[in-house]
Amino acid sequence: MASPLQATTAPRKRSKWEDNTPQPPLKRRQIHDDVSPSCNTSSRRPVPSIFAPPRTYHPPLTSSRSVYSYERLNSIEEGSYGVVFRAREKQTGDIVALKKLKLDEEKHGFPITALREINALMSCRHDNVVGIREVVVGETLTQVFIVMDFIEHDLKTLLTLMPSPFLQSEIKTLMLQLLSAISHCHSNWILHRDLKTSNLLMNNRGTIKVADFGLARRYGDPVGVGGMTQLVVTLWYRWVSLVEDSIHVAHHPTKHRAPEILLGAKTYSTAVDMWSVGCIFAELMLKEPLFQAKAEIELLSMIFKLLGSPTNDSWPEYSTLPLAKSITLPSPQPHQFRQKFPFLTIAGIDLLSSLLTYDPERRISADEALQHPYFSETPAPKHPDMFGSFPSAAAGERRRKPFSTPPAPARAVGDKLSMDLE
Ligand SMILES: Nc1ncnc2c1ncn2[C@@H]1O[C@H](COP(=O)(O)OP(=O)(O)O)[C@@H](O)[C@H]1O
Ligand SMILES: [Mg+2]
Numbered sequence: 033m034a035s036p037l038q039a040t041t042a043p044r045k046r047s048k049w050e051d052n053t054p055q056p057p058l059k060r061r062q063i064h065d066d067v068s069p070s071c072n073t074s075s076r077r078p079v080p081s082i083f084a085p086p087r088t089y090h091p092p093l094t095s096s097r098s099v100y101s102y103e104r105l106n107s108i109e110e111g112s113y114g115v116v117f118r119a120r121e122k123q124t125g126d127i128v129a130l131k132k133l134k135l136d137e138e139k140h141g142f143p144i145t146a147l148r149e150i151n152a153l154m155s156c157r158h159d160n161v162v163g164i165r166e167v168v169v170g171e172t173l174t175q176v177f178i179v180m181d182f183i184e185h186d187l188k189t190l191l192t193l194m195p196s197p198f199l200q201s202e203i204k205t206l207m208l209q210l211l212s213a214i215s216h217c218h219s220n221w222i223l224h225r226d227l228k229t230s231n232l233l234m235n236n237r238g239t240i241k242v243a244d245f246g247l248a249r250r251y252g253d254p255v256g257v258g259g260m261t262q263l264v265v266t267l268w269y270r271w272v273s274l275v276e277d278s279i280h281v282a283h284h285p286t287k288h289r290a291p292e293i294l295l296g297a298k299t300y301s302t303a304v305d306m307w308s309v310g311c312i313f314a315e316l317m318l319k320e321p322l323f324q325a326k327a328e329i330e331l332l333s334m335i336f337k338l339l340g341s342p343t344n345d346s347w348p349e350y351s352t353l354p355l356a357k358s359i360t361l362p363s364p365q366p367h368q369f370r371q372k373f374p375f376l377t378i379a380g381i382d383l384l385s386s387l388l389t390y391d392p393e394r395r396i397s398a399d400e401a402l403q404h405p406y407f408s409e410t411p412a413p414k415h416p417d418m419f420g421s422f423p424s425a426a427a428g429e430r431r432r433k434p435f436s437t438p439p440a441p442a443r444a445v446g447d448k449l450s451m452d453l454e
Contacts, residue, residue: 048104049132049170049177099168099177102130108426114246118182118427128165129426130177142176145246150178152222152248160213162233162241183233183241184424187316190234193422197319200380204413206240207313208402213242214309215398218302223249227308228288229315236424238416251302287311287323287331291342292392294332296354303392306401310387317373332359339388340367347390379406 102119108129109116117130133146153164165179187206191197198206210232217224224245231244290307292300314322322338325331336342341361342350350356369381376384383406386396396404407413423429 049099049175096167096169096176099130099170099175101168102128102179104130106428127182127427129180129182130168131180133176133178135174135176146176148248148250149245152217152224152245152250153178153180155220156213156217156222156242156245158213158216160209160239160241161216162243180243181241182426183235183243184426185234185236185422186230186243186426187232187234187240187312188228188230189425190422191229191315191319193425194319198316199411199414201411201414202238202419203313203316204407204411205238205416205419206234206316207309208407208413209240210242210309210312211398211402213240214305215402217242217248218305218398221250223251223302224305224308225249226288227305227312229312229321232312236419236421238414238419287321287325289328289331290392291332291335291390292353294328294335295350295356295359298354301392302397303395306387306395306398307392309398309401310384313384313387314373317376333362336362338368338372339385339390340365342390349391349393377406377409379404379409382406 101123102121105118105120105127107115107117114134115132117132119128119130120126121128133143133149135143135146150164150167153162157163162183163181165181168177168179169175170177214224214227222245224242224247226244226247227242231242233241233243235241288308288311290300290304293304311322323331323334325334341364343364344351367385369376369385373381373384383396383401383404386404387401389395
């Protein structure tokens with residue numbers, strides 16, 4: 033295994049992984065001081081503590097491999113926050129995705145946000161969560177990459193390229209996968225907080241993988257509260273304080289932001305993710321984002337329009353929220369789900385409105401949603417193997433001819449038929 037130290041010996045000309053901005057090479061001594069306390073060559077060995085468990089009890093501590101174990105193929109996404117590359121592992125030939133962590137402006141060591149992303153990915157391993165393989169390092173301390181399984185599509189790109197929306201049977205499969213991933217994250221005390229279609233990857237075998245845990249946050253830790261029952265722990269730790277977290281909240285994506293956050297709630301819970309799942313459910317059907325707002329106030333008014341204004345009944349806490357007083361609510365009106373989703377069954381509308389529920393306490397949980405009757409009524413969820421495959425924009429594949437799926441009108445009629453037959 034290559035250590036960060038070995039990485040520094042790689043020849044400069046092979047450095048495809050570098051930033052465009054030239055980095056001053058690190059002095060050897062600095063590397064020893066900063067990243068390699070284990071490189072201490074002192075002959076005096078520390079006396080083992082009688083309190084410390086034997087070394088074999090520790091998780092394996094090995095240094096990270098070098099990014100030069102991978103051959104860079106193409107860049108998938110170069111956003112303002114980071115870069116994702118497609119790459120090939122040189123020994124195994126495996127195709128992977130490398131996400132370069134944003135570390136450039138760090139002055140106080142390895143940033144907590146990057147640790148959270150790595151930690152969340154590692155503690156949420158699941159069939160529907162993108163698999164993290166390892167963390168590799170480049171030549172300087174600002175070059176740290178998360179190595180993940182490469183997944184052909186993200187749902188946002190796919191939705192824009194598909195000629196017609198997913199079928200209801202396909203949406204059910206995707207929603208079941210998403211909900212089971214979120215249920216898994218929540219039961220492992222992780223809030224994702226940035227669920228949106230560009231953070232949902234999909235392979236050519238009909239499986240989606242939740243990705244981008246860059247804003248993920250541990251919301252509770254049963255360790256250290258010995259003596260409490262699981263129930264108490266759950267209640268006690270359900271809420272994350274927003275006060276200690278203001279930087280993150282400022283970056284929370286606008287379109288999928290839950291109304292309690294928009295209205296300045298000081299605490300929030302797993303329910304923020306469920307609101308986002310509701311927005312994703314709607315987007316899968318509409319083939320475009322549910323709320324296309326540019327600013328928060330515009331988003332709130334779009335939410336009020338679709339759901340009707342919140343009332344004392346539907347959201348008792350509403351009036352206590354910090355920003356509620358500065359907002360003039362439109363006159364009460366019924367929700368507009370039926371007009372917006374004319375082909376959705378009654379059960380489908382019920383699931384959507386249970387996800388897009390004002391009161392976070394009453395919003396459906398991932399576990400409850402998995403049991404919703406929508407998933408057991410016809411059409412049944414499509415088996416993932418039956419999904420069509422699409423050219424992968426991330427792998428640089430071009431579409432040579434239109435997708436070989438049935439044309440739009442036929443699909444729409446098929447969908448309608450299956451619903452009429454219920
Ligand atoms: N494992 C992966 N396989 C394929 N593409 C990926 C993978 N991870 C991310 N991507 C692509 O890169 C984009 C950005 O990655 P993401 O983790 O969401 O980073 P950011 O924090 O910049 O949003 C995704 O929207 C997706 O298109
Ligand atoms: Mg993202």
